[in-house]
Amino acid sequence: MLMNLELPGDDHPIRQQIRTWLKDHENYTNEDLALGGWVAPHWPKPWGHDLSPIDQLVAEDEMKRQGIRKPSNQIGIGWAGPTIMTAGTTEQKDRYLFKLLSAEEIWCQLFSEPDAGSDLASLRTSAVLDGDYFIINGQKIWTSFGHVANFGILLARTNNNVPKHQGISYFICPMDTPGITVTPIIDMSGNHSFNQVFFDNVAIPKENLVGELNNGWSLAKVTLQNERVSLSTGGALWGLGPTAEDLIDLIKMAYLSGSSSVRSALLRDRIAKVYIEGQILKWLTLRQVTSAIKGAQPGPESSVRKAIGDEHGQTLFELAKDLSGTLGMLADAGPIKNADKVESFTAGWHYGYAFSRALTIGGGTSEVQRNIIAERFFNLPKEPDLSK
Numbered sequence: 390m391l392m393n394l395e396l397p398g399d400d401h402p403i404r405q406q407i408r409t410w411l412k413d414h415e416n417y418t419n420e421d422l423a424l425g426g427w428v429a430p431h432w433p434k435p436w437g438h439d440l441s442p443i444d445q446l447v448a449e450d451e452m453k454r455q456g457i458r459k460p461s462n463q464i465g466i467g468w469a470g471p472t473i474m475t476a477g478t479t480e481q482k483d484r485y486l487f488k489l490l491s492a493e494e495i496w497c498q499l500f501s502e503p504d505a506g507s508d509l510a511s512l513r514t515s516a517v518l519d520g521d522y523f524i525i526n527g528q529k530i531w532t533s534f535g536h537v538a539n540f541g542i543l544l545a546r547t548n549n550n551v552p553k554h555q556g557i558s559y560f561i562c563p564m565d566t567p568g569i570t571v572t573p574i575i576d577m578s579g580n581h582s583f584n585q586v587f588f589d590n591v592a593i594p595k596e597n598l599v600g601e602l603n604n605g606w607s608l609a610k611v612t613l614q615n616e617r618v619s620l621s622t623g624g625a626l627w628g629l630g631p632t633a634e635d636l637i638d639l640i641k642m643a644y645l646s647g648s649s650s651v652r653s654a655l656l657r658d659r660i661a662k663v664y665i666e667g668q669i670l671k672w673l674t675l676r677q678v679t680s681a682i683k684g685a686q687p688g689p690e691s692s693v694r695k696a697i698g699d700e701h702g703q704t705l706f707e708l709a710k711d712l713s714g715t716l717g718m719l720a721d722a723g724p725i726k727n728a729d730k731v732e733s734f735t736a737g738w739h740y741g742y743a744f745s746r747a748l749t750i751g752g753g754t755s756e757v758q759r760n761i762i763a764e765r766f767f768n769l770p771k772e773p774d775l776s777k
């Protein structure tokens with residue numbers, strides 16, 4: 390089994406290539422990184438270096454070592470880009486891919502609606518072809534980055550007279566098109582990260598259709614599988630934030646600050662469980678990498694990682710709070726406050742605790758992941774579609 394992830398050392402050609410590139414680009418910009426192919430090095434040329442998954446790991450490791458900071462455009466780079474690469478026209482690839490890689494243009498995802506979340510295919514936002522434009526009417530919700538995005542990947546209904554999965558199309562939506570209204574939703578962490586988006590006779594050029602008319606559902610699945618992979622790696626907050634290993638620092642802080650809870654046998658039992666879970670999740674990630682090395686597309690195994698990882702995230706942050714004893718009831722006090730500076734996670738344990746409630750909902754709820762696991766791994770019967 391390909392599970393030995395002892396990464397190749399200093400003389401590996403990818404490491405050397407990155408160091409040489411860095412010498413030539415000491416004051417690199419996001420655009421330099423995108424044009425150099427280092428934002429998504431596994432993408433095909435000219436956007437990436439067509440790296441194998443293992444070389445990609447080496448590249449990521451070397452960039453981390455060199456302190457290279459990549460542009461941030463989660464939905465653009467993680468989900469819109471791969472879908473446009475799979476099904477976009479040459480013009481669409483030329484127009485959008487470099488600018489999303491460099492984060493010059495930020496993207497959002499216009500999928501969920503008030504009555505279409507888990508059952509996304511029930512979406513009702515409509516797109517009607519009128520001359521050279523599709524006219525969009527409807528409403529989207531929970532649109533992360535909608536207030537800052539230049540473009541959105543939009544799912545809309547283009548045929549009402551066929552089974553629901555067969556009448557959906559996939560569009561690129563410029564967010565400054567007249568008729569689009571974005572209103573904020575403030576989440577329980579106090580942040581404005583998502584929005585409602587209203588479409589009132591919004592005219593989108595017909596060349597913004599991605600793939601074939603009415604074939605949007607199969608592209609949505611490409612996007613969602615990439616979303617589940619990217620939401621299920623690394624730290625406990627969808628790839629960001631601390632891991633169970635960072636909890637060790639917190640335990641030390643709690644101990645030093647005299648928190649009595651750290652001595653509780655019950656809490657120590659929970660610490661051990663969370664730590665073990667964290668190790669299991671690491672192995673599941675390696676299994677995903679192994680299957681990617683064999684050339685497999687992201688599949689239902691990403692649902693396993695997501696279902697376990699999201700609940701693990703909530704347990705981890707609950708434990709962090711409990712370790713602080715009574716001070717944990719406050720937003721910014723106790724050992725949690727002092728241990729805030731986990732690498733790559735400056736938002737803090739308290740923010741993580743509040744945000745972690747969203748983990749088991751966004752990107753497909755835990756119940757939905759379990760349905761996928763039941764059907765795809767255990768061949769259990771599909772649940773009845775009551776909406777027909």
Ligand SMILES: Cc1cc2nc3c(=O)[nH]c(=O)nc-3n(C[C@H](O)[C@H](O)[C@H](O)COP(=O)(O)OP(=O)(O)OC[C@H]3O[C@@H](n4cnc5c(N)ncnc54)[C@H](O)[C@@H]3O)c2cc1C
Pocket residue numbers: 497498499500501502503504505506507508530531532533534583747748750751752753754755756757760772
């Ligand atoms: C932080 C965050 C960011 C998000 N960002 C975006 C974004 O950028 N773009 C976007 O389009 N959407 C986004 N979403 C929306 C997200 O994809 C939906 O919230 C999610 O798909 C669930 O849909 P829903 O909220 O309508 O819940 P519902 O589908 O109404 O579910 C309600 C409850 O019923 C359960 N349930 C539903 N169907 C089943 C079933 N078949 N079997 C068992 N249980 C079921 C669910 O598990 C859940 O507990 C985001 C959500 C969060 C939390």
